[in-house]
Amino acid sequence: MTRTEMEALDHADTLAPLRDLFELPAGVIYLDGNSLGALPKATPARVAAVVAQEWGNGLIRSWNDAGWMAAPARIGDKIARLVGAAPGSVMVADSTSVNLFKLLGAALAARPDRRTIVSERGNFPTDLYVAEGLATLLDRGHHLRLVDPAGIAAALDDDVAVLMLTHVNYHTGAMHDMAALTRAAHAKGALVLWDLAHSAGAVPVDLTGCNADLAVGCGYKFLNGGPGAPAFLYVVPRLHDTLRTPLTGWLGHAAPFAFEPGYRPGTGIARTLVGTPPMLSLAALEVGVDIALQAPMAAVRAKSAHQATLFTALLEEIGTPWDLRIASPRQESLRGSQVCLAHDRAYPIMQALIARGVIGDFRAPDILRFGITPLYTRYVDLWDAAAALGEVMARDAWQEDRFQVRRSVT
Numbered sequence: 001m002t003r004t005e006m007e008a009l010d011h012a013d014t015l016a017p018l019r020d021l022f023e024l025p026a027g028v029i030y031l032d033g034n035s036l037g038a039l040p041k042a043t044p045a046r047v048a049a050v051v052a053q054e055w056g057n058g059l060i061r062s063w064n065d066a067g068w069m070a071a072p073a074r075i076g077d078k079i080a081r082l083v084g085a086a087p088g089s090v091m092v093a094d095s096t097s098v099n100l101f102k103l104l105g106a107a108l109a110a111r112p113d114r115r116t117i118v119s120e121r122g123n124f125p126t127d128l129y130v131a132e133g134l135a136t137l138l139d140r141g142h143h144l145r146l147v148d149p150a151g152i153a154a155a156l157d158d159d160v161a162v163l164m165l166t167h168v169n170y171h172t173g174a175m176h177d178m179a180a181l182t183r184a185a186h187a188k189g190a191l192v193l194w195d196l197a198h199s200a201g202a203v204p205v206d207l208t209g210c211n212a213d214l215a216v217g218c219g220y221k222f223l224n225g226g227p228g229a230p231a232f233l234y235v236v237p238r239l240h241d242t243l244r245t246p247l248t249g250w251l252g253h254a255a256p257f258a259f260e261p262g263y264r265p266g267t268g269i270a271r272t273l274v275g276t277p278p279m280l281s282l283a284a285l286e287v288g289v290d291i292a293l294q295a296p297m298a299a300v301r302a303k304s305a306h307q308a309t310l311f312t313a314l315l316e317e318i319g320t321p322w323d324l325r326i327a328s329p330r331q332e333s334l335r336g337s338q339v340c341l342a343h344d345r346a347y348p349i350m351q352a353l354i355a356r357g358v359i360g361d362f363r364a365p366d367i368l369r370f371g372i373t374p375l376y377t378r379y380v381d382l383w384d385a386a387a388a389l390g391e392v393m394a395r396d397a398w399q400e401d402r403f404q405v406r407r408s409v410t
């Protein structure tokens with residue numbers, strides 16, 4: 001591929017106009033939208049209006065008058081359209097970690113005579129830590145069985161209460177077959193909890209079609225909701241009346257403003273709420289979600305898959321002489337929206353790239369990670385990023401002292 005060919009692809013790209021909806025600094029190629037999505041241009045004014053008018057003038061009246069109290073379910077319904085969920089089955093609340101705790105706790109309670117949680121050894125650590133913490137808290141002999149991707153189906157037996165997986169692996173970008181694994185778990189009587197942190201807004205997800213039971217996902221990655229944006233959770237409608245989460249807060253109560261001393265779960269997805277919605281963060285998240293809804297998912301997926309394939313080829317050509325190895329799947333159907341390289345000096349190499357304005361990230365111990373966000377990633381960005389990597393390697397730029405110091409966020 002030549003740079004001119006990449007420019008031609010940008011020219012023909014039907015999603016290209018969406019890039020204008022984002023604030024992207026000059027001189028930066030941003031390939032980290034899978035960790036913190038870019039700022040939509042409309043977000044500052046929207047948040048400012050919520051602060052100045054809805055809070056400043058409306059004061060407490062805005063819980064009713066400005067639709068604040070309805071925001072978690074309203075935005076949840078919008079996210080539902082992105083992940084193939086029925087209206088009324090997605091709620092925006094808390095963080096991904098907390099939602100995992102709520103739904104995993106609910107799943108274990110729904111399978112009281114089973115003790116095993118199956119997950120993937122390479123799953124995102126918070127998912128595993130939450131499971132560990134819940135097992136300790138419950139103190140009823142639950143244990144986490146960690147397996148490699150190829151061993152998941154074989155690890156499912158009659159003691160498995162829940163199969164808890166992340167759809168797209170944060171480290172390698174490998175994507176599971178959600179429908180097949182959900183079927184396999186159901187065949188053994190287990191529930192399935194999917195983490196969609198690296199899926200929502202980036203790859204097609206059909207929770208209803210897969211008959212998935214439970215899911216959680218992240219607001220600040222491909223949904224561009226801002227740092228620490230509220231997360232979301234999904235409960236399949238058939239479980240709405242029976243599922244009980246262990247975090248029983250007043251907003252999940254059937255009648256929060258009756259102020260009863262005893263807990264009664266609310267109806268439907270409402271019972272998954274815990275406390276007061278973070279309105280400023282929800283306002284920012286809604287802007288990002290509204291943009292995601294403008295982009296047809298088939299076009300998003302086609303662009304992401306094509307870009308990842310081209311970028312893989314470019315990185316391979318440039319990286320092979322330097323022993324940079326492709327660590328993400330090469331087959332489109334097995335890959336989410338990122339490309340990864342492995343190298344034992346991955347950290348300083350990524351720091352040297354960032355110093356040149358190519359922002360990806362490092363994931364311990366040896367991964368250079370490049371997220372592809374079809375709403376704003378251009379083909380030419382990928383060509384330029386690969387060229388910058390070639391320069392960093394050819395000039396040994398990564399060997400500078402300043403790139404060796406590990407910062408707290410990598």
Ligand SMILES: *Cc1c(COP(=O)(O)O)cnc(C)c1O
Binds near residue numbers: 166
């Ligand atoms: C990003 C991510 C999270 C983040 O959880 P927080 O509670 O928002 O910090 C959780 N799980 C996976 C798989 C992720 O990729």
